[in-house]
Amino acid sequence: MSHPTHSSERIVIVGGGFAGLSAAVRLAQAGLPVTVLEQSKLGYAASSRNQGWLHSGAWFARAHPNLARMCYESLLQTLQFCPECVEPHYGSMVYFSTSNETGLGEWTQAFDQSGIPYKSLSRAQLEQALPTVDRRQIHAGLRLPDRSFRPDALLSELAAAARNAGAEIRPETFVDGLLTEDRSVYGVRVESNEELRARLVILATGAYSQTSFSHLFEPVAGSQSDYRLVRLKTHLRAVKPETGCDPFYVVDSIGLNHLPHFGTSVFGTNRWRVVSSTDNDQLDAVETEKIHEQLQLLFPQGFGPHCKIHDWAGTTVQAMHIEQIEPGDAPLPTIVDHSTEPNPVDNVLSIFPGRATLWAHLAEQVRKTVLERLESRVSETSQPPWAG
Ligand SMILES: Cc1cc2nc3c(=O)[nH]c(=O)nc-3n(C[C@H](O)[C@H](O)[C@H](O)COP(=O)(O)OP(=O)(O)OC[C@H]3O[C@@H](n4cnc5c(N)ncnc54)[C@H](O)[C@@H]3O)c2cc1C
Known part of the structure; x- marks a missing residue:
């Protein structure tokens, strides 16, 4: 098989929960061609099975004032973007x-x-x-x-915003592997044996990251992962x-x-x-x-x-970053760039919101990271639809 490596401009996001959908909005707004692939219906996993607590950050404020501030900003942005998401x-x-x-x-x-x-x-x-x-x-x-808050309402609103910004969203599409050549990812393989090429793959797969894509996180003797x-x-x-x-x-x-x-x-x-x-x-x-x-x-x-x-x-x-303290105690939004890990693989990021509430914060971080990585050939000035 020939490998027309990186022949696509596309950004593929695997996972249609809060992380994947909110990142899709911001990247599509930047004019990038974005495709979201979700194995089931949107929000199938943790994003639709959580407790529906839109955190103000108060719970974290004593130990982690920065995390608390992020939560409060995300709460205000959620209320601005989707007032009908809160239980009336x-x-x-x-x-x-x-x-x-x-x-x-x-x-x-x-x-x-x-x-x-x-x-x-x-x-x-x-x-x-x-x-x-x-x-x-x-x-x-x-x-x-x-x-x-009502997770289903927020998921629908994010999916609509992503589509409005030009993203393609494909539910019921299982990704069963990454297309890789010389430690560089150039797309994904979809279960129907379709190959979808991409210049960057973003894994927003939540708990599945530990099962389906665990090889990306495997330790390497002699060097420690961050x-x-x-x-x-x-x-x-x-x-x-x-x-x-x-x-x-x-x-x-x-x-x-x-x-x-x-x-x-x-x-x-x-x-x-x-x-x-x-x-x-x-x-x-x-x-x-x-x-x-x-x-x-x-x-x-x-x-x-x-x-x-x-x-x-x-x-x-x-x-968790190695400098983070107790798991569960400080659920920070996190982006892992696998090209900088001990087992380096290019063109793939993993993203985690920490808590559903932090979706807006994560989306901004993803936008910044991706535009920097692509040495932004796009000029992105538009405000997110959740900006106050
Ligand atoms: C019990 C519980 C209660 C919680 N309560 C709260 C709360 O009240 N407030 C709060 O702020 N946070 C809460 N959280 C945390 C919050 O739900 C998660 O942080 C958030 O939903 C994670 O979103 P995500 O998009 O990263 O992951 P997910 O929602 O898990 O999305 C991952 C998506 O990837 C898809 N996927 C995986 N593998 C593939 C593949 N190979 N191909 C295609 N698609 C794939 C999955 O189907 C899934 O839809 C709770 C979590 C749990 C477990």
């Missing part, structure tokens, strides 16, 4: 403490440093926002800008009908949080466990019990005789 029937998030020994001063100081606005709530306002929480468990609280992939698992509980409370976060628990969606309350914690790549989404009884215990404290009367409870677990893959 619920307010913004209430952060509250359950013990009078927990001061909120450290938190408000961190919010101030990260530029995240907040409002103190009186006892009456707290009880109004959390009408079904046991009053004995409510001590002090604040209102933050975090919202419950990045490692970490698979993280968390547990969630959905309760129907919902509690009637606004979204909330309990600051002095295991990070119990509540995100209401269309009549369903989804509870999670800040427990993200590192698991092996073979670990599936099976429930871990210890983790579900922890959520159960927290809910019993807050809702000792339960949720009524007709409530339906559904527990599930989900995994995500975070790319």
